[in-house]
Amino acid sequence: MAKEKGAEQKAYLMAFKAFACVLAAGLLLVLALVLLRSGKEDETAVLAEVQGSEEDAPGDDPSEDMPEDPRTEPEEEGVRAELPEVKEMAGETDDITLGIDVSKFQETIDWDQVAESGVDFAMVRVGCRKSVAGEIVEDECARYNLQEAAASGLRLGAYFFSTAVNEAEAEEEAAWVCEFLKGYPITYPVVYNCEGFQEEDSRQYGMSVEERTRLAQVFLDRIEEAGYTGMFYAARSELQDSLLWDTEALEQRYRIWVAQYLSEVYPEISGPEYEGSYAMWQYTDQGTVPGIRTVVDLNVAYFGYEEEAPVQEEDN
Helix, strand or coil, X not given: CHHHHHHHHHHHHHHHHHHHHHHHHHHHXXXXXXXXXXXXXXXXXXXXXXXXXXXXXXXXXXXXXCCCCCCCCCCCXXXXXXXXXXXXXXXXXXCCEEEEEEXXXXXXXXXXXXXXXXXXXXXXXXXXXXCCCCCEEECCCHHHHHHHHHHCCCEEEEEEECXXXXXXXXXXXXXXXXXXXXXXXXXXXXXXXXXXXXXXXCCCCCCCHHHHHHHHHHHHHHHHHXXXXXXXXXXXXXXXXXXXXXXXXXXXXXXXXXXXXXXCCCCCCCCCCCCCCCCEEEEEEEEXXXXXCCCEEEEEECCEECCCCCCCCCCC
């Protein structure tokens, strides 16, 4: 009985050792598989990280080499767009200033009363080209308005009503304006104003958007060459979506004076319902100002000046 028991114990021990060896081998195999899988996942993660860093590397995206377009962000309705630096003038401020635009139709103005009412500047019509005959004529009240408005302490700007039909006429108009303004301290812009071209009796009737826009550019380029700030005037309905003017081309080169008359006016609302760039808003043509017997256009400019511009002397 003792030998049989010893042999049985010996057989049991050998079987246990064999099982332990098999179990150990199995555990080692499982551990190896886990380590192998983990290594592959780490390799995949590293590869993905490297690929991502290569895709995000500066210089690979061609759009990064392109200049930023200041017009890509939509402007909030009723708020003026910021003027590019190229349109800023020496001595200009961010002050909001109030003004009127006048012509012979406002008759004889008491400019002292206008100045006392809080008006900061006056845009004076200096002349026009007749819409049918085509000759250039001086506004009957231009010299009086320029002289007396300046004497009363108002800052001056000017505008010309154009009906030019070719570049030579646009150049002629600008030269006429520059000569007329000598001797006056023109601080605010000099403006190109063109209206009524859709009327059949207008000498501009039938001209294309591109043709009329080009004439405005010729005029304003000549004005700026003379040292003045050029500005283009038109109604919102003409400018919006480049309906009657190449608005984008004009906005890139000159300041815009937009006209829109709403049920509310400045300062109840801050600006027109115009999505483009503008520096001045004509918000009503039914304004009343002390010293003016008729109604008058009222304007807000989103800029001002530290001091009056020097006078361009007349030729001897």
